[in-house]
Amino acid sequence: MTIAAPRPTESSTDRARPTVAWTTIQAGLWVGNAAGEFAGMIERSSSGEFFITDHRAKPLGTCTTLDKAKARHQRQFTLANAGR
Structure with a gap:
């Protein structure tokens, strides 16, 4: 088993606040996902x-x-x- 240490620039606070990953659903429509949860949309x-x-x-x-x-x-x- 390998134990990975956090990267020097990554704090536990950074890990607690996932970034949003965007997926193109169709032309002009993006859906955001953060840690498996719906995060929002962007529509052109x-x-x-x-x-x-x-x-x-x-x-x-x-x-x-x-x-x-x-x-x-x-x-x-x-x-x-931030308050979670």
Whole structure:
């Protein structure tokens, strides 16, 4: 059996707050998953903006790029789970 030590940059707090993994469901629609749980969605509108929602379909705003939308969702997700 091998016991792996945490990476030097990884703390127990980091491990307790999973990051969101995104899957493309169809063109213009991404679904987020964090530790096996639904984390939210990003949908590209016809105008090209990216509309973000959390795991309860609460709007988190819009962004001009998918990368910005993912980063914004991750910040909100991290803040929402900070007290857990």
